[in-house]
Amino acid sequence: MQEQWAGPGRLARKDEGYEAMIQTVGIIGAGTMGNGIAQICAAAGLSVVMVDISDAAVNRGLSTVGGSLERLVKKEKMSAADREAVLKRITGTTDRARLTDCDLVIEAATENEELKVKILKDLCATLSPRTLLATNTSSISITKLAAATDRPDRFIGMHFFNPVPVMALLELIRGLQTSDDTHAKALDFAKRVGKVAITAKNSPGFAVNRILCPMINEAIFALQEGIATAEEIDAGMKLGCNHPIGPLALADLVGLDTMLSVMEVFYKGFNDPKYRPAPLLREMVDAGHLGRKTGQGFYAYGT
Numbered sequence: 001m002q003e004q005w006a007g008p009g010r011l012a013r014k015d016e017g018y019e020a021m022i023q024t025v026g027i028i029g030a031g032t033m034g035n036g037i038a039q040i041c042a043a044a045g046l047s048v049v050m051v052d053i054s055d056a057a058v059n060r061g062l063s064t065v066g067g068s069l070e071r072l073v074k075k076e077k078m079s080a081a082d083r084e085a086v087l088k089r090i091t092g093t094t095d096r097a098r099l100t101d102c103d104l105v106i107e108a109a110t111e112n113e114e115l116k117v118k119i120l121k122d123l124c125a126t127l128s129p130r131t132l133l134a135t136n137t138s139s140i141s142i143t144k145l146a147a148a149t150d151r152p153d154r155f156i157g158m159h160f161f162n163p164v165p166v167m168a169l170l171e172l173i174r175g176l177q178t179s180d181d182t183h184a185k186a187l188d189f190a191k192r193v194g195k196v197a198i199t200a201k202n203s204p205g206f207a208v209n210r211i212l213c214p215m216i217n218e219a220i221f222a223l224q225e226g227i228a229t230a231e232e233i234d235a236g237m238k239l240g241c242n243h244p245i246g247p248l249a250l251a252d253l254v255g256l257d258t259m260l261s262v263m264e265v266f267y268k269g270f271n272d273p274k275y276r277p278a279p280l281l282r283e284m285v286d287a288g289h290l291g292r293k294t295g296q297g298f299y300a301y302g303t
Helices: 032-043 056-074 080-088 113-124 142-147 180-192 207-224 228-243 247-254 254-269 279-286
Strands: 002-005 011-014 024-028 047-051 091-093 104-107 130-133 155-159 167-175 194-199
Touching: 011 180, 024 032, 032 047, 032 056, 032 080, 032 091, 032 155, 032 254, 047 056, 056 080, 056 091, 056 247, 080 091, 091 247, 104 113, 130 180, 142 155, 155 180, 167 180, 180 194, 207 228, 207 247, 207 254, 247 254, 254 279
Parallel strands: 024 047, 024 104, 047 091, 104 130, 130 155, 167 194
Antiparallel strands: 002 011, 155 167
């Protein structure tokens, strides 16, 4: 049995059974999540096709991956030769036709149901019938998205966590139509890219965000009501609950627009006022203060 480098500090085993599974991965979206997924797939020895709507977006994604890998080289967690090998496995393009022969395609577009449905519908005409299709949604119904495709039995939720190269978890979500074979291949893929998988049922927010996002939303309510400052709320959760990052700083990292979208999915899906988005969250989004990606959220960030 051969072994292959699959990222800093870990090895991915390869044998005939493993090699018969997913070897080529397509990714729709070269943003924060898309380029992170591309990096871990290429680091695990998989060929990657990363697609976005413009050359500028594709180039930003490739540059981000290159910078991330360069930091690993500087920390002596990766050799320069390995960095170049990983980058060579990633093809950046605006041409969706390049996804035709992929074994797995992961949609990693913005957390917007209408946009995801459109992308998935358009994509199906391009893909081989054998291609598995996944979405990186953090809250939207997998059953509903699967119904927009021509392969609902070969569709599954793959919820990665940000930053993808660092976070160990991959949350798999089965829609009503997802076959056992698709789920098994998704579990195999998770192992191949060095992630620990948990499987959740198709319910708003699935398992992790069902717990996490209402907690962050409640922290925003506390800030809005003047219970404590942002710094004090985050310090309280870090020092009192042993969280590695405070909820407001985490909201800035995730993106306040994404947080609002998730809470709106909860509010609509459960029809329960306890999931009402905090008015301050909505106001921050209206102001364009989306967190780290805009340089201003609950905290200010250097540009």
